[in-house]
Amino acid sequence: MIGGIYFGPPGWHLPDIPPVTMDPRRDPPPHPADRTQLCDYLAAADLGQTHPQFPSLANQTASVSGRKIKKIMISALSIIPESRIGAICAKINPAEILAGMDLITGIFSSPTTVLAYERIDQRELRPLLKLARSRCRLLPLVSRYPAAHPAILARIVAGCRSADPLEEGILTVDLLTCLLLGRSLLHGTLCSHRPVQIFMAGVSPRVVWAKIGSSVRDVFLQAGIDPGAMQCIANGLLTGREIDPATAKVDSALETLALHLRPEPETPVDCIRCGWCVQTCPVAINPAALYAAQCLHDGVAQANPRDAMACIDCGLCTYICPSRLPLAACIEDMRNRVEFNLVSVAGDSSV
Amino acid sequence: MTTSDAAVVVASPGARHRAPFLLWPVARREFYQAIMIALILPLAWGVSIFGVHALLIIVMAVAAAAAAQGALRRFTSRGKLMTFNHTITSAMLLSALAPETCPIWLAGIAGIAVALLIWLAGLPGRQRVHVGLLVAIFLSLAVGRISQGPILVQDALVVGNLRLTTPLQHYRWPRRAAVRGRDAVTVPAPDHVLAKTLRIVSDRPQGTKARSMLDIAFGTLLPPPAELFLGAMPGRIGVVGVLGIILAGLILAYRNILNPAAWGMFILFVLVGLIFAPLSAHSMHHQFWQSLGGIWYLPPERAIDLLFVEICSGDFLFASVFLLALPGTLPLSPRSRWVFLLAAGFLAALFSRIALPLPPASTAILMLQPLAPWFDSILPRRSWIKF
Ligand code: SF4
Numbered sequence: 198m199i200g201g202i203y204f205g206p207p208g209w210h211l212p213d214i215p216p217v218t219m220d221p222r223r224d225p226p227p228h229p230a231d232r233t234q235l236c237d238y239l240a241a242a243d244l245g246q247t248h249p250q251f252p253s254l255a256n257q258t259a260s261v262s263g264r265k266i267k268k269i270m271i272s273a274l275s276i277i278p279e280s281r282i283g284a285i286c287a288k289i290n291p292a293e294i295l296a297g298m299d300l301i302t303g304i305f306s307s308p309t310t311v312l313a314y315e316r317i318d319q320r321e322l323r324p325l326l327k328l329a330r331s332r333c334r335l336l337p338l339v340s341r342y343p344a345a346h347p348a349i350l351a352r353i354v355a356g357c358r359s360a361d362p363l364e365e366g367i368l369t370v371d372l373l374t375c376l377l378l379g380r381s382l383l384h385g386t387l388c389s390h391r392p393v394q395i396f397m398a399g400v401s402p403r404v405v406w407a408k409i410g411s412s413v414r415d416v417f418l419q420a421g422i423d424p425g426a427m428q429c430i431a432n433g434l435l436t437g438r439e440i441d442p443a444t445a446k447v448d449s450a451l452e453t454l455a456l457h458l459r460p461e462p463e464t465p466v467d468c469i470r471c472g473w474c475v476q477t478c479p480v481a482i483n484p485a486a487l488y489a490a491q492c493l494h495d496g497v498a499q500a501n502p503r504d505a506m507a508c509i510d511c512g513l514c515t516y517i518c519p520s521r522l523p524l525a526a527c528i529e530d531m532r533n534r535v536e537f538n539l540v541s542v543a544g545d546s547s548v
Numbered sequence: 549m550t551t552s553d554a555a556v557v558v559a560s561p562g563a564r565h566r567a568p569f570l571l572w573p574v575a576r577r578e579f580y581q582a583i584m585i586a587l588i589l590p591l592a593w594g595v596s597i598f599g600v601h602a603l604l605i606i607v608m609a610v611a612a613a614a615a616a617q618g619a620l621r622r623f624t625s626r627g628k629l630m631t632f633n634h635t636i637t638s639a640m641l642l643s644a645l646a647p648e649t650c651p652i653w654l655a656g657i658a659g660i661a662v663a664l665l666i667w668l669a670g671l672p673g674r675q676r677v678h679v680g681l682l683v684a685i686f687l688s689l690a691v692g693r694i695s696q697g698p699i700l701v702q703d704a705l706v707v708g709n710l711r712l713t714t715p716l717q718h719y720r721w722p723r724r725a726a727v728r729g730r731d732a733v734t735v736p737a738p739d740h741v742l743a744k745t746l747r748i749v750s751d752r753p754q755g756t757k758a759r760s761m762l763d764i765a766f767g768t769l770l771p772p773p774a775e776l777f778l779g780a781m782p783g784r785i786g787v788v789g790v791l792g793i794i795l796a797g798l799i800l801a802y803r804n805i806l807n808p809a810a811w812g813m814f815i816l817f818v819l820v821g822l823i824f825a826p827l828s829a830h831s832m833h834h835q836f837w838q839s840l841g842g843i844w845y846l847p848p849e850r851a852i853d854l855l856f857v858e859i860c861s862g863d864f865l866f867a868s869v870f871l872l873a874l875p876g877t878l879p880l881s882p883r884s885r886w887v888f889l890l891a892a893g894f895l896a897a898l899f900s901r902i903a904l905p906l907p908p909a910s911t912a913i914l915m916l917q918p919l920a921p922w923f924d925s926i927l928p929r930r931s932w933i934k935f
């Protein structure tokens with residue numbers, strides 16, 4: 198059993214999403230026919246990463262070069278528990294998604310393509326699923342956070358045991374990438390905008406097309422919300438980061454914005470060995486032992502610092518810890534240290 | 549999109565404004581609070597069975613622990629780190645495992661000892677054994693010397709005299725008048741009867757003598773299952789109320805403190821203990837292999853009776869619900885948890901047959917608990933991710 202937590206369905210009704218006109222391309226190139234042309238096309242269309250934890254199609258295409266792709270995994274799941282990005286894409290335009298999907302499956306010519314989607318989004322996804330049924334295998338999932346993380350999804354779909362599914366020949370693409378690519382192909386436009394979901398307590402969630410590079414404050418105003426002095430979190434409350442709407446800019450990986458009152462800080466106390474962090478860790482590491490070794494320098498903890506390399510930064514251990522210990526942050530520091538040591542060892546040996 | 553704040557955060561892992569920005573609603577305080585609330589059920593059950601004396605033991609132990617914690621907080625700097633919920637939970641655990649015959653003054657001393665030991669052993673999360681459990685074991689040993697096999701007199705049951713409605717002939721509980729007004733006296737308790745019977749049975753499990761011994765034990769010496777389930781039997785204050793413990797377990801499962809995913813482990817603990825329980829101390833050196841099957845030598849209906857008596861009369865259920873739910877009892881990695889529980893179940897079964905005046909499952913856990921980090925280090929959790 199892969200760990201994680203079921204947060205329940207996002208439970209909000211998708212509002213109508215006003216249409217957007219993407220910026221046109223000056224001289225639209227012909228449709229790409231191979232991987233090299235796809236790389237150039239994606240760069241020219243400004244199609245980058247659509248979520249901080251999801252690898253961009255451009256990077257994957259560049260790093261896979263001529264290697265065989267065993268499986269294409271298209272994800273209509275949302276990595277952020279409150280997000281409904283899959284349903285939003287399907288509601289915008291299934292035909293554009295299919296155009297993008299067809300191009301990707303044609304170029305990578307993999308024997309299997311799987312479309313994983315959230316059961317709860319089935320109503321919104323129905324038109325897309327109907328069209329996609331003949332092209333790929335459909336895989337409905339009840340998403341336990343962080344099941345939509347590429348490493349976890351590849352484990353569920355293909356039994357992959359690598360942090361980077363591409364190493365085992367699995368290409369992971371999200372639905373938004375398919376949508377933006379399809380739109381660019383069909384209309385010859387740049388990927389100049391992306392849908393952003395906005396959450397605020399007491400206000401029904403909004404979805405707006407935000408122009409990449411514009412101010413986050415403008416996005417809030419576009420949605421009719423004044424951020425005021427509230428805490429603004431980009432990309433989910435579990436793994437996102439705090440931003441200042443006045444100075445922050447929209448980037449291609451901005452999926453959600455949440456406004457909430459700054460919570461009362463809780464002081465971390467000693468670990469009580471409840472084991473919750475170990476039970477919930479989706480990649481089966483022992484955050485308590487790593488924390489003891491890294492932050493408390495506890496020799497008894499017997500933690501192998503290399504375990505920190507398996508952490509996918511989902512934040513669940515910190516979220517669940519009743520002692521309020523900053524486990525994920527500590528493990529991230531540990532991972533940085535291990536990576537630094539590995540790089541320096543590699544550098545020394547090459548000298 | 550990076551703000552200057554974010555840069556500060558990366559340099560300081562403990563900073564508050566780093567993800568996650570959402571926390572599970574159960575903090576350490578609520579964790580102990582939930583266990584405390586759940587413990588009220590079996591304790592209340594124990595009071596309804598054992599009467600005012602049991603209530604006074606609980607009140608004395610808890611009040612003494614609270615007063616001692618108050619004094620330690622006021623007069624020592626280390627005491628300021630003690631948490632009320634943790635100390636009270638420990639005192640309640642102590643009173644749940646206290647024998648009903650325990651003198652009230654001794655319960656008071658035990659309550660003070662709980663607070664002092666928590667203060668000495670390094671506060672919540674740092675102590676290597678549950679202090680409440682440790683003190684309860686010492687209390688059982690102390691009281692054990694005064695009186696063995698405590699049992700309630702039949703007219704002192706708050707819930708009414710269940711005995712009058714049963715067809716038991718040999719299993720007679722004394723009346724209060726016959727024991728000079730005391731609520732509890734020493735008579736053979738069901739688990740002692742069971743230990744003795746099984747010792748004889750395991751010598752020649754297929755013989756006619758064994759069969760008639762079993763008939764006598766289950767037909768006349770042991771209380772009927774319904775009474776065991778209701779708790780009208782000798783035992784420790786918080787351990788006798790089987791129904792109360794089950795309800796408490798449901799409350800803890802609802803609060804996610806008794807993780808439903810770990811139920812398999814609780815069942816393992818109880819099962820291992822029960823299957824090996826019929827091993828007698830005698831057969832351990834004489835007919836170990838013959839009696840290893842233990843329960844399987846019994847006719848099916850007797851085996852079911854035996855399971856029922858074992859579940860209701862020992863502290864297996866109490867330990868499975870409360871001790872395993874208490875943080876710090878088990879190792880952290882799943883594999884080491886399985887091994888730990890196998891060992892605990894086996895040890896508990898052994899203790900229940902040696903018939904010490906101690907709660908067998910709790911004693912087994914107390915002995916293994918300091919070894920939990922060691923279990924983790926020999927069977928560490930390894931990630932499935934290759935890197
Ligand atoms: S942040 Fe890392 S260590 Fe913590 S639960 Fe997620 S994967 Fe496990």
Ligand code: SF4
Pocket residue numbers: 467468469470471472473474475484485488517518519520521522524
């Ligand atoms: S969740 Fe927190 S308190 Fe519980 S074992 Fe992990 S680090 Fe310790």
